[in-house]
Amino acid sequence: MPKLETVPRTKSAAPRLLPKTATGIDGLDQITGGGLPKGRPTLVCGGAGCGKTLFAMEFLVRGATQFNEPGAFITFEETGEELAANVRSLGFDLDALVAEEKIAVDHVRVEPTEIAETGDFDLEGLFLRLGLAIDSVGAKRVVLDTIESLFAGFTNQALLRAELRRLFRFLKDKGVTAVITGERGDGQLTRQGLEEYVSDCVILLDHRVNEQISTRRLRIVKYRGTSHGTNEYPFIIDEKGMSVLPITSLGLNHDVSSERISSGIPRLDTMLGGKGFFRGSSILVSGTAGTGKTSLAAHFAAETCRRGERCLYLAFEESPSQLFRNMRSIGLELEPYAKKGLLRMHASRPTLYGLEMHLVQIHKMVTELDPAVVVIDPISNFVSGGTSRDTQSMLLRLIDFLKARQVTAFFTHLTSGATSGGTSWEGTDVGVSSLIDTWLLVRDIELAGERNRGLYVLKSRGMPHSNQIREFLITPRGVDLQDVYVGPEGVLTGSMRAAQEAREKAQALERRHEEARRQREVEAKRAAVEAQIAALQAEVKGLSEEGKLLAEQDQAREDELSEQREAAARRRGADLESAGVRNDGNERKKGQR
Amino acid sequence: MSAEKKPNGNGAEPVWELRLYTAGQTPKSLAALANLKRLCEENLKGKYKIEVIDLMANPRLAKEHQIVAIPTLVKKLPSPLRQIIGDLSDKEKALVGLQLTPHR
Numbered sequence: 142m143p144k145l146e147t148v149p150r151t152k153s154a155a156p157r158l159l160p161k162t163a164t165g166i167d168g169l170d171q172i173t174g175g176g177l178p179k180g181r182p183t184l185v186c187g188g189a190g191c192g193k194t195l196f197a198m199e200f201l202v203r204g205a206t207q208f209n210e211p212g213a214f215i216t217f218e219e220t221g222e223e224l225a226a227n228v229r230s231l232g233f234d235l236d237a238l239v240a241e242e243k244i245a246v247d248h249v250r251v252e253p254t255e256i257a258e259t260g261d262f263d264l265e266g267l268f269l270r271l272g273l274a275i276d277s278v279g280a281k282r283v284v285l286d287t288i289e290s291l292f293a294g295f296t297n298q299a300l301l302r303a304e305l306r307r308l309f310r311f312l313k314d315k316g317v318t319a320v321i322t323g324e325r326g327d328g329q330l331t332r333q334g335l336e337e338y339v340s341d342c343v344i345l346l347d348h349r350v351n352e353q354i355s356t357r358r359l360r361i362v363k364y365r366g367t368s369h370g371t372n373e374y375p376f377i378i379d380e381k382g383m384s385v386l387p388i389t390s391l392g393l394n395h396d397v398s399s400e401r402i403s404s405g406i407p408r409l410d411t412m413l414g415g416k417g418f419f420r421g422s423s424i425l426v427s428g429t430a431g432t433g434k435t436s437l438a439a440h441f442a443a444e445t446c447r448r449g450e451r452c453l454y455l456a457f458e459e460s461p462s463q464l465f466r467n468m469r470s471i472g473l474e475l476e477p478y479a480k481k482g483l484l485r486m487h488a489s490r491p492t493l494y495g496l497e498m499h500l501v502q503i504h505k506m507v508t509e510l511d512p513a514v515v516v517i518d519p520i521s522n523f524v525s526g527g528t529s530r531d532t533q534s535m536l537l538r539l540i541d542f543l544k545a546r547q548v549t550a551f552f553t554h555l556t557s558g559a560t561s562g563g564t565s566w567e568g569t570d571v572g573v574s575s576l577i578d579t580w581l582l583v584r585d586i587e588l589a590g591e592r593n594r595g596l597y598v599l600k601s602r603g604m605p606h607s608n609q610i611r612e613f614l615i616t617p618r619g620v621d622l623q624d625v626y627v628g629p630e631g632v633l634t635g636s637m638r639a640a641q642e643a644r645e646k647a648q649a650l651e652r653r654h655e656e657a658r659r660q661r662e663v664e665a666k667r668a669a670v671e672a673q674i675a676a677l678q679a680e681v682k683g684l685s686e687e688g689k690l691l692a693e694q695d696q697a698r699e700d701e702l703s704e705q706r707e708a709a710a711r712r713r714g715a716d717l718e719s720a721g722v723r724n725d726g727n728e729r730k731k732g733q734r
Numbered sequence: 735m736s737a738e739k740k741p742n743g744n745g746a747e748p749v750w751e752l753r754l755y756t757a758g759q760t761p762k763s764l765a766a767l768a769n770l771k772r773l774c775e776e777n778l779k780g781k782y783k784i785e786v787i788d789l790m791a792n793p794r795l796a797k798e799h800q801i802v803a804i805p806t807l808v809k810k811l812p813s814p815l816r817q818i819i820g821d822l823s824d825k826e827k828a829l830v831g832l833q834l835t836p837h838r
Contacts, residue, residue: 250800256817257827259818259821265757266806267802267803269790
């Protein structure tokens, strides 16, 4: 094993030099850059139950059905009937293929108890049978499953090894692409060290159980003369056979879209620069239980379907019908979209299978449905299906995969109560925060015996976004966002906010009343002053009239006096005219006299 | 040993039916045949039958009869069926394999 760790990283300069035989196994041909080395043997090894036989069988069946390459299956462990029965569950009709002479099956039985060795021998019988099987169908592909059984049947190991060497040479001479399976041994890839004979391509299958959940993985240990993926790739075996997940970290060279799509909640769009999320971005909504994460997700899903785009909704907590019912209560009708085929619900328990299985499942569904949006509600449950590191790597691959396809990913994450009590609001126990483009946080705000919901945008890459907390209301007409009261008394929500608003209203009313009163006062004062002015003016008028009167009286008196003077003058016989003109002078003269 | 005598006592003389599988005239096959003949002459004189099957001429039989190694000697009768592989050069082992322990 340590020896094999230092697999020579072959140069990828000319990957087309080595002719390859496509396996037809989902994903494997991508990892290997075209398939197994043509005309050479490939060793497939792994522990019991890791899918070696299935791998080999699928290789043959796909070859016979898809690539028109007949195959020969030499089984050392199971009989032809058993083999046919085993692979029937995967949709392979081995009997029919045998009848059509596309596949030849030969069960080589080696019973050690029946065999005694007396001197020199060879395995010419096996060679003959192999040759017969190959020739009978014109096989291009050969499987030996598993040749190590020979080691149990014969005691002369040295001879056996020499014969094996001859066997592989024989296979190469025949020009067949062979798959040889081998049981994994201690400290080496196979119990009998088959890897020393098969030096072109070695594939290791692995079946690991972690926390009662099993995950199958495949790794190409070596592949001489070609570049290949060196990672461990998860694979699943389902009713359609094997699928290997070729997605790894795809790198960060995917195209991005600057198209914006609505979140389904107008006020939330407003918070996100007025236009909503970026298409193809990854969105995370995290929060404690009951903060409305699913409602947000459902809004987004409904909005997607309303636009006529497809949405894949992966529910890991609720069944579709439960979700439909619950969302109906907030005025969201999802069921018609599901009926129309725009919304595809997939509900399963996260613990149903391992992370990799989930990943492969999602991968498959996304490939099938080609949705615009994928909702995963919630991702936190995946942690129960693996360690958080596994979960992180799985989500990383998922996000990369979705991004590469320009699928908008909407995740919800349940923040556990323990962390919410502390200060780690802004963290996820699956450690995906750095992979997320837009992160919304819904949290409960406990105040005055009430629990209200608050929403804010923790981050949103590439767009201006609101930094304010909004109160998050779930109404029978859907989710609504309200401004929270932020004032000298802190952030208030719910009835506190309502009370505060009422209080403010009352205060405003009072202020208005006060103003009106003051206005009236001023008015009254002004009226009083005006009255005063009027009185004074009246007085002025009175005075002036009095003055006039006095003047008139003076005049009257004057007139009377002058009349009297005139009368007196007349009596004295004075010249009227001169008396009139020189009245004063006369008087004075008179007086001087 | 008593168990072995029982079937012997039934018939007049049990006939040993032996079948030797070879693949062409290889030295190993020839040696095996020679060794077998000598062995039978020494131990089963007059009560054995040897059938030689050349798988090279009829490879289908290798599959039908489950033959892997060459040469293979199959003791069909008396039961139980036994398979001996090799050129029978190891006489002791061959006798044990045929359950022909020399018990004169």
